[in-house]
Amino acid sequence: MAPRTALLLLITALCSIRAHAQGCSDAGVCTAGPFGEPPLLLGDSAAVTNEPRHLMRLTFSYAVGEQGTTVIQEVAELSLGLTRRLGLHVRLPFQQASGELGSVSGVGDPVATFSYAAWRRDPVLTDGRRIRWKGARRLDVLLGVKAPSNRADATTDDGKPLPMPYQTSLGTTDLLAGIHYRHDRWTVALAYQHVLKNSNENAFHHERWMDDMRALGYFESPFLQRANDAVARLQYAVPIGRVTVQPGLLAIVHLGQDRRLATPVDSNHTHVLSAAVEEDVVGSDGLTVNLTVDARWRLNERWAVELSYGSPLVTRTVRPDGLTRSLVATLGLAYRFGR
Numbered sequence: 001m002a003p004r005t006a007l008l009l010l011i012t013a014l015c016s017i018r019a020h021a022q023g024c025s026d027a028g029v030c031t032a033g034p035f036g037e038p039p040l041l042l043g044d045s046a047a048v049t050n051e052p053r054h055l056m057r058l059t060f061s062y063a064v065g066e067q068g069t070t071v072i073q074e075v076a077e078l079s080l081g082l083t084r085r086l087g088l089h090v091r092l093p094f095q096q097a098s099g100e101l102g103s104v105s106g107v108g109d110p111v112a113t114f115s116y117a118a119w120r121r122d123p124v125l126t127d128g129r130r131i132r133w134k135g136a137r138r139l140d141v142l143l144g145v146k147a148p149s150n151r152a153d154a155t156t157d158d159g160k161p162l163p164m165p166y167q168t169s170l171g172t173t174d175l176l177a178g179i180h181y182r183h184d185r186w187t188v189a190l191a192y193q194h195v196l197k198n199s200n201e202n203a204f205h206h207e208r209w210m211d212d213m214r215a216l217g218y219f220e221s222p223f224l225q226r227a228n229d230a231v232a233r234l235q236y237a238v239p240i241g242r243v244t245v246q247p248g249l250l251a252i253v254h255l256g257q258d259r260r261l262a263t264p265v266d267s268n269h270t271h272v273l274s275a276a277v278e279e280d281v282v283g284s285d286g287l288t289v290n291l292t293v294d295a296r297w298r299l300n301e302r303w304a305v306e307l308s309y310g311s312p313l314v315t316r317t318v319r320p321d322g323l324t325r326s327l328v329a330t331l332g333l334a335y336r337f338g339r
Contacts, residue, residue, distance in 0.1 A: 113144025164322025
């Protein structure tokens, strides 16, 4: 019992620490469909024999972003098991961002995905009603889309353009695709996020804020065009009584350099110049590696409390998309229903 208690205390401590590294959050695909669902409780036979196939979840997350910006999200999720293998997942966030330059709140980018269990072998029960996980495996294929809720063009009350950490949308329409494989207690996932359409009209640049030196600490992002992402995740599930803890690593590779306008607005800072040219954001490509810990406490057959934590170990040099996070801590309540 002592090692289990120590592990729980470690997780609690991790969730209370404000890490000082930067560059953690993903652009959508890492939490889409089965990628964002903690495993079944390993010690509960009901999780194997009679698991409801539909899921509703409400999560609350607290994150520390660029220049200490506070980002709070409430996310409503619905997963429907259309068949034993085919699932539909819808995710709708509401986000508030506040910091030294202002505050913004609104609906975030919705995500809708289909997942298909191309190969599954469920755990089995022994005569003693204990779960035998050896040989259990499942391969899910995911395909979906993330839509923009706005053009990432929020401003202060006096009309100054706010940087991307304050925006509730990335301003892009993205294709999401991936595979998610679970073998015994190991989980491996590979995913790809491709920008189909860029609608970003963010106008933040330092010149507009020359009367406020605090703005110089933020990355410029006028009419930002994000590059695509590739994602890899590795996790291992550990049963501790009625709790399943799943530590892991999450790697996000930004496959190219982002682009932005070099001279975005006229002297009045209101209209895009016809002669404006695009430029690469040097240093915006590369690798981010995050430490993650997920925990799921199954209250009964239908209800579960979920916790997650993430912070970066390796970061990209330049992150103009506003997804910098020094930590993300999430609390969720999940309800399973249907058969």
